Amino acid sequence: MIEFSDVGLRYGNGPEILRDISFEIQPGSFHFLTGPSGAGKTSLLRLLLLSLKPTRGRVTMFNEDVANLDQDRLLQMRRHIGIVFQEFRLLDHMTTYENVALPLRVLGQAEGDYRSNVTELLEWVGLGERMNALPSVLSGGEKQRAAIARAVIGRPKVLLADEPTGNVDPELSSRLVHLFAELNRTLGMTIILATHELPLLDRFSYPRMVLNKGELQIHE
Numbered sequence: 377m378i379e380f381s382d383v384g385l386r387y388g389n390g391p392e393i394l395r396d397i398s399f400e401i402q403p404g405s406f407h408f409l410t411g412p413s414g415a416g417k418t419s420l421l422r423l424l425l426l427s428l429k430p431t432r433g434r435v436t437m438f439n440e441d442v443a444n445l446d447q448d449r450l451l452q453m454r455r456h457i458g459i460v461f462q463e464f465r466l467l468d469h470m471t472t473y474e475n476v477a478l479p480l481r482v483l484g485q486a487e488g489d490y491r492s493n494v495t496e497l498l499e500w501v502g503l504g505e506r507m508n509a510l511p512s513v514l515s516g517g518e519k520q521r522a523a524i525a526r527a528v529i530g531r532p533k534v535l536l537a538d539e540p541t542g543n544v545d546p547e548l549s550s551r552l553v554h555l556f557a558e559l560n561r562t563l564g565m566t567i568i569l570a571t572h573e574l575p576l577l578d579r580f581s582y583p584r585m586v587l588n589k590g591e592l593q594i595h596e
């Protein structure tokens with residue numbers, strides 16, 4: 377589903393910050409991506425999100441070499457990839473429901489067609505009672521569950537998460553990772569979750585992609 381082959385990345389004329397990265401991700405798998413601050417986790421996620429292209433090597437996504445994609449095809453493929461950020465990135469003037477429905481609205485779907493899906497998903501992530509609340513009154517954990525719901529409402533094949541537990545306390549962190557685990561288990565969603573919280577990783581047995589100074593090792 378995803379294959380990196382001797383990938384390197386540099387920003388502008390700077391040094392190579394990812395070097396000789398090779399790995400394969402199978403559909404329906406769950407991987408942690410970890411490593412110290414500055415190791416290149418966010419940059420690797422940006423390659424996976426197709427918002428950056430490698431400066432050398434080959435990235436294959438859904439069986440297509442991303443180097444050959446035109447802008448339209450890139451946007452089409454991008455719809456199969458969801459992302460969750462540390463800082464939630466919810467729109468403050470919209471309710472939880474409206475935030476989660478937004479990706480479908482942008483695609484031109486009518487509310488009558490998606491209302492029950494959005495409501496069901498919000499109930500599933502435990503926000504059934506908070507649908508009409510604005511983000512400003514939600515707790516950190518609730519905001520992140522809303523952001524996860526927004527990322528998966530379009531049923532992406534791949535879900536990326538960049539330090540999704542960075543703004544919630546350790547107890548809630550573990551519950552959020554369980555939510556990702558449920559998405560992986562019940563919907564078969566392929567998940568790559570970046571975190572540098574080692575105690576959190578130790579609670580789960582998923583394989584780890586470990587970045588160090590731009591080089592990657594995989595611990596199955």
Ligand SMILES: Nc1ncnc2c1ncn2[C@@H]1O[C@H](COP(=O)(O)OP(=O)(O)OP(=O)(O)O)[C@@H](O)[C@H]1O
Binds near residue numbers: 390393412413572
């Ligand atoms: N847009 C950019 N332009 C130039 N250099 C960048 C850019 N983004 C990241 N870098 C550099 O690339 C390296 C890797 O950064 P990246 O954010 O990918 O690491 P990270 O592992 O996600 O770090 P953190 O855990 O602190 O977020 C760092 O040296 C960073 O300064």
